[in-house]
Amino acid sequence: MKALDVANMFIQRHGKAQITNLKLNKLVYLAQRESLLRDGVALFDDAIEAWQYGPVVPSIYREFKRFGRAPITSPTRPVPADPRAELIVDATAAKYAKLTAFDLVNLTHAKGGAWDKAYSPDRDNVITLDAIESSLGAVPERGTLAAGIETVESAWPNALKMMETR
Template sequence: MYGALDIAKYVITKCTKDKHPISNLQLQKILYYIQRELLQQGLAGFSDDMEAWQFGPVAPAVYRQYCGFGAMPIRMQYNVKIEQDYVKLIVPIIERKRQLNPWDMVSDTHSVGKAWDIIYRNGLGDHQVIPKELIKNKG
């Protein structure tokens, strides 16, 4: 299984090569969608836990790595080794979600009754882990 930072590097590289760079906020949301969709298929997107932060689900190690970019596009390329079977699963998610407005993705992940909302609880659960089973079942 991959770590969130490995998957983030793949996502950033793909988006940079496709001339569609993304921000750290978009990256976090795309990672969440990858995790959710793969969990719903009975797989794990990556090993790291995601936490409920103010602007939605966050993979903390990825946030720390890229927070210096602020809202600016992350234009980097990495040599990340990801198995082709895994790539086939995540590429459609990346290509579909990177087209969305980042704040629409925030609204989606913040929807009442979804995993982030259940854990965040108007700030009471700030920075608490969102269990993978909850991501799988509540989205």
């Protein structure tokens, strides 16, 4: 599957979430991360680069550049049926689609994360799959909405266990 297929799948399935080009690139990156977290298999093979505002797949940026900062209203090409990709896109959207583009920028800029390790102001370095996998535990800056969500998500399993023992 190509990253553009994943991007168009987000728009087709979750377009009501006001998805801009900036937000779309972060969602696609997070879907790749989700895929690696679930079963260690990449969702797509396109390169992800570390740009100023976070991870970007250049082909996605170029495809949706004409929308500027406006929400993308419909897919730009047919979306192939792929049950595994749909599951990952839906799971990613459930976690992150309600956040703003800049909440997602903060989330993907976590210290020690893949973007943080790859970013250089002078170059668009590739964020490797190994870097994404090795930084799955990176936490965003305290005080951001993204950091709050990460805190809740990490505490949730323990809270469930405590409720079960009561």
